[in-house]
Amino acid sequence: MPWKWILPLVWLVAWSLAARAFWGAARDQNAEADRIGMPLTDVDPGQDVRVEARVGRGPRTESPFSKREGVAILQRVGYVTSYLDSQDKTAWDSARITSRILGPKEVWLDVSTQHFVLPMDLFEPDGRTWPSLQKHLSSLPAELQVSPDDVERAKKRCRGKFDHFTVDEWVIEEGRELFVVGHLSARDPHGTMFLEPDPVLKHIELIPGKQADAVVKRRGSASGLRIAGWIVLGLGFLPTLILTVLLVRSRLRPKSAAGTS
Numbered sequence: 001m002p003w004k005w006i007l008p009l010v011w012l013v014a015w016s017l018a019a020r021a022f023w024g025a026a027r028d029q030n031a032e033a034d035r036i037g038m039p040l041t042d043v044d045p046g047q048d049v050r051v052e053a054r055v056g057r058g059p060r061t062e063s064p065f066s067k068r069e070g071v072a073i074l075q076r077v078g079y080v081t082s083y084l085d086s087q088d089k090t091a092w093d094s095a096r097i098t099s100r101i102l103g104p105k106e107v108w109l110d111v112s113t114q115h116f117v118l119p120m121d122l123f124e125p126d127g128r129t130w131p132s133l134q135k136h137l138s139s140l141p142a143e144l145q146v147s148p149d150d151v152e153r154a155k156k157r158c159r160g161k162f163d164h165f166t167v168d169e170w171v172i173e174e175g176r177e178l179f180v181v182g183h184l185s186a187r188d189p190h191g192t193m194f195l196e197p198d199p200v201l202k203h204i205e206l207i208p209g210k211q212a213d214a215v216v217k218r219r220g221s222a223s224g225l226r227i228a229g230w231i232v233l234g235l236g237f238l239p240t241l242i243l244t245v246l247l248v249r250s251r252l253r254p255k256s257a258a259g260t261s
Contacts, residue, residue, distance in 0.1 A: 015236020022229030029222035035200050036181050036207075037215040043114035045193050046186045052210055053109040055176045061103030063169055064143040066133060070171035072103035072120055076132075077146055077167055083160025094166070095157040097150050107172055109180060109195070116184055116193040122204055125170045128221065129207045129214065132168035140165055179214050181205035 041050050058071040065075070077097040085091040107118045125132070140146050144167065155162070182204040185194040197203050207214040 012236055015232055019229040019233040019236070022225050022232060026222045026225035026229065029218055029225060032201065033215050033218035033222060035198070036179070036205055036211070036218065040211065043111050043116060043184065043193070045184055047184055048182070048198065049116075049184050049195070050181050050211070051111045051179075053111045053178050053180050055172055055174055055178065056108030056110045056115065057174055058104060058107065063102055063171070065141070065167060066135075066169055068133070068169065068171050070103070070173045072101060072107050072172045074120070074123055074125065074170045074172075075100055075102055075144075075167070076169075077140065077144060077165060079151060079154035079158060080136075080163050080166055081155075081158040081160035082163045091160075092163070093158045093160055095154040097154040097165075098146055109178065116195055118195045118204075118206070122195070122197065123170075123172075123206065124203060125206065129217065130170060132170050134166055134168045137165045137167060177209060179205070179207045179209060179211045 036050065038050060040052065041048065043049060043051060055071055060069050061071065061073055062069045063073050063075065076099045078094050079097050080092060080094045082090055082092055101120045101123075103120075105120050107120060107123075108115055109118055140151075180195070181201065182198050183196040185196055187193055195204055198205065205214075
């Protein structure tokens with residue numbers, strides 16, 4: 001078989017694998033929606049928890065960078081580079097320079113008369129449901145307190161040349177409504193329960209708003225990924241069909257010409 005007949009098959013396989021990646025992500029999103037959509041629970045020590053909570057009271061913390069205030073603030077600084085890929089198109093690379101918590105390392109969450117603690121070192125906000133306030137900078141101001149050594153380490157992990165810095169901040173405001181999915185520790189000697197990762201999701205879900213809204217958004221994300229998979233498969237199948245037809249026609253043309261001579 002001439003090598004050119006392999007091209008349509010290779011093209012279709014490549015696009016099919018891309019479509020499968022979208023469908024796999026859609027399945028993951030649906031599985032997450034199933035988990036977070038289970039009935040709300042009570043606040044019991046040593047048990048999984050799915051509750052609609054509010055951020056409890058705490059001392060005011062102000063970001064020296066953005067001047068925003070909250071009970072606690074997660075701040076991350078990144079290093080971003082640009083380069084030309086194999087098709088001479090601009091591509092981007094990035095590495096985290098530093099991540100720090102401003103304010104207390106523990107935040108109280110209230111559910112009616114019950115309370116438990118969110119350890120801030122486990123706070124990993126999902127950009128799909130809790131976007132950050134992000135700024136792009138050409139240089140880093142002193143109030144960020146970033147070490148030049150940290151910048152140099154991030155630079156070595158990136159491909160290409162420097163383009164800009166990013167600063168992301170997530171502010172946890174007092175009284176903010178959160179839908180919480182995780183696991184509660186047993187009470188410590190002081191009677192405190194600490195929020196831990198959900199045993200199925202392997203992380204803590206903290207989503208601003210109500211459970212119903214969170215489930216709808218996760219289902220919608222899964223649906224979008226599934227549709228994208230079919231679009232990608234279609235984009236792969238149509239050129240494959242056209243290329244196959246052209247190859248067949250080119251193979252038949254010499255026979256047709258010989259028959260008319």
